[in-house]
Amino acid sequence: MPVTIPSDRQIRDLHERYAPNQAAFDLVYTHCEIVCAVAEQLLDGGHPALDADLVRAGCLLHDIGVYRLYDQAGRLDHGEYMRHGVLGRDLLRELGFPEQVARFCAHHTGVGLTADDVRRHALPLPAGDYLAETDEEELVMYADKFHTKTTPPAFVTAAGYTEYVRRFGPDKVARFTAMVERFGEPDLAGLADRYGHLVV
Numbered sequence: 001m002p003v004t005i006p007s008d009r010q011i012r013d014l015h016e017r018y019a020p021n022q023a024a025f026d027l028v029y030t031h032c033e034i035v036c037a038v039a040e041q042l043l044d045g046g047h048p049a050l051d052a053d054l055v056r057a058g059c060l061l062h063d064i065g066v067y068r069l070y071d072q073a074g075r076l077d078h079g080e081y082m083r084h085g086v087l088g089r090d091l092l093r094e095l096g097f098p099e100q101v102a103r104f105c106a107h108h109t110g111v112g113l114t115a116d117d118v119r120r121h122a123l124p125l126p127a128g129d130y131l132a133e134t135d136e137e138e139l140v141m142y143a144d145k146f147h148t149k150t151t152p153p154a155f156v157t158a159a160g161y162t163e164y165v166r167r168f169g170p171d172k173v174a175r176f177t178a179m180v181e182r183f184g185e186p187d188l189a190g191l192a193d194r195y196g197h198l199v200v
């Protein structure tokens with residue numbers, strides 16, 4: 001059965017409904033839009049087998065769970081940030097979204113978390129693998145690595161992310177390198193210009 005993919009309007013409405021304040025919306029929704037722009041640029045590089053509409057919805061929704069980590073005062077709980085993926089997945093499930101859409105939330109962190117990562121690092125996640133299993137999930141995960149919601153938000157090059165991920169082990173570097181080879185590197189200069197974020 002074909003997956004019912006939410007429209008851009010529906011997704012933006014969800015962000016507006018769950019964002020605790022304007023600053024959170026601006027941070028998270030803008031990041032999701034940027035990840036979407038990165039993914040679409042990479043898709044244009046020639047990956048016709050991927051479902052472009054599903055990738056778009058996945059990018060725009062992947063961080064919706066971040067809103068659930070803000071407290072009453074509008075502060076983000078950075079200590080629990082790792083949970084944003086499963087929180088987003090659970091939210092979309094509660095709202096009746098198809099599993100193929102909800103999965104983007106729980107399956108985009110880093111270059112994928114294994115059950116072994118969860119156990120060894122005592123991550124605050126239910127036991128299990130959080131890996132990209134479909135091509136669309138892998139592209140959303142990969143595109144997400146090129147922009148970060150730091151203060152101020154910034155674009156990250158493939159070389160920059162490789163340096164960052166090295167601390168998590170050579171297997172993570174290898175996973176990222178395989179994605180670079182598969183999808184290529186996005187041209188971040190135009191996006192950096194359009195959004196006024198630096199490339200670091």
Ligand SMILES: [Fe+2]
Nearest residue numbers: 031062063144
């Ligand atoms: Fe993200």
